[in-house]
Amino acid sequence: MGSKLKASTPGAIAFGILKYVCLIGASIIAILPVLVCVFTAFKTNEEYQVTSPLDLPASFGYLTNFKEAWSKASMFTGFRNTAVVLVFVLILSIFFSATLAYVLNRFRFAGNGTIRNLFMFASLIPGIATQVTVYQIMYNLGLINHLYGYVIVLCGTDIISIYIFLQFFENLPVSLDESGIIDGCTYFGVFFKILFPLLKPAIVTSCVLKGVSIYNEYYMSNLYLTKDYLKTISTALYAFVGPYGSQYNYICAGVIITIIPALIIFLLCQDHIYSGMAAGAVKG
């Protein structure tokens, strides 16, 4: 009788409580390591040495660590270079993947299947494995220590976006192309005027996936951008390894500085990021 009213049985109540305990507990665990860094970043040297990392700082107005971190690790350079790389790689790789997917999906020609298979096989080769020889190629082409070289190599190893766009084209009806052709569009016109604007969800997905991976990229930027003025945010932050050793109040300040832009973007486009992630899942 009572079972029709939800949450009235003891079991349902227990489940309700347990649910919140789990979720709140997990959220705390997820946030705690970052939160501790925030606390530490606001502590003076002296305070850092005497207080426990779990203690709140005396004041959240102490910004010396941030200033120090910002200037010592050349964070500005890092942000600037990462932003430049991000913009160019996203634009180029979205454009190339979309055009390639269009051709592979809409045209029948000899080698279509082979090309798909080539890309599929390429996605199996772990990126780090080939860097040993990619380095040589980059060296021979004179692409090392140039931002454009780094942009090119990031575009060249982009296979996820191609999959996303291929999948998306599957679901765009061909009648769109037909009506465009009948109205006198060229194939270029069909692609740029009719199909490209419709690709927005796929563009969001690949921006999210690609954007996160570029922002996180350390290995290749460390290999191919060795000059100080070419540091990306990851390599700039890595500079803390040497001089500060275990001066974690400076290091934490640096970490927080790199987190802030990600946090802002996350708060602004939360929904896009989630839907991009979820769509990326279905598409591999």
Next chain:
Amino acid sequence: MGNSSGAVALRGEQSFLSKHQKGFVIITFMVIPMALLFLFTYLPFFKMIQFSFYNRNYLSEGTWVGLKNYIDVFKRDDCFKTLLVSVYYMGGAVVQLVLALFFATLMVFKVKGSNLYKACLFFPYLICGIAVGFIFKFFYAHGYVLDNILMALGVAEENIPLWLQDTRINNIALVATSVWRYTGQNMVMFMGAMMSVDSTLYEACALDGANNWQKFRYIILPSIKTIIVLNLILAISGSLCAFEPPYVITNGTMGTGTYFVIMNRIAHENQKVGLACAMAIVLLVIIILCTVGQKLFFKYAYQTSDDGSDPRPRLKNERYAAKKAGKAGV
């Protein structure tokens, strides 16, 4: 071929001009991506095969040594055996998937403040890898965060191990960082898949008086099993390729070096490019075997699957099947 419906549908317009235009479009749209693919994937790949038969460093031409590098990969203590470290990462991946599935399921049912929990759990994914490394160096450092938490919970100081140095637990500590980082992301993926389940199904079973476990067991789980299995299989190759946590946090010391960390060290610090290439090829063969296994698995396990949510449009017949199932891929 069933895959280029565009061309078929446009047959009425196959004038001489449009035929030429078609070829032109194909070539202009493909030339750059293909050139990049060749330059940064296939050329390095073939060079890698070639180098693996030489004893060489970056600049010298080196000498032909036949299969010696491959034999070394299996003989040396620091090469093939490091794949055992990957077992930790596989374990971590399973834990991560189970946690992600658990939290996703909890949040699919109505929860107050679910956006906040979702944001908290997901956000670690957006922190850059090096920052994650520092966060956890600090977190695990002796006498800092984790030790203090445990002491506050009443654990005696002498019972607290050195998280990153003690070879019994340091790999687990590293794997935990990647679980921390990716669980939220997996959760969001699963939630996306669960949301695309027809909501009338939930309503129907609510009317039938199903409890939450039954909803999970009979509705949620079957409809997202494909994506779960795919993630499990991807976790295997992902674990074999584990690189970042040990590279950033411990630099592969104290037995935390995964296969790629060691390969990276052999290539860039010891400059034994030939050996590193042989290591890469060996791992690649293993990954290909796993992938072939995955394909066969999908072929036999899901041949009759009707949910159409096969995650990868790999082959013509699969794409065709997906199309027939008619599911919008969102």
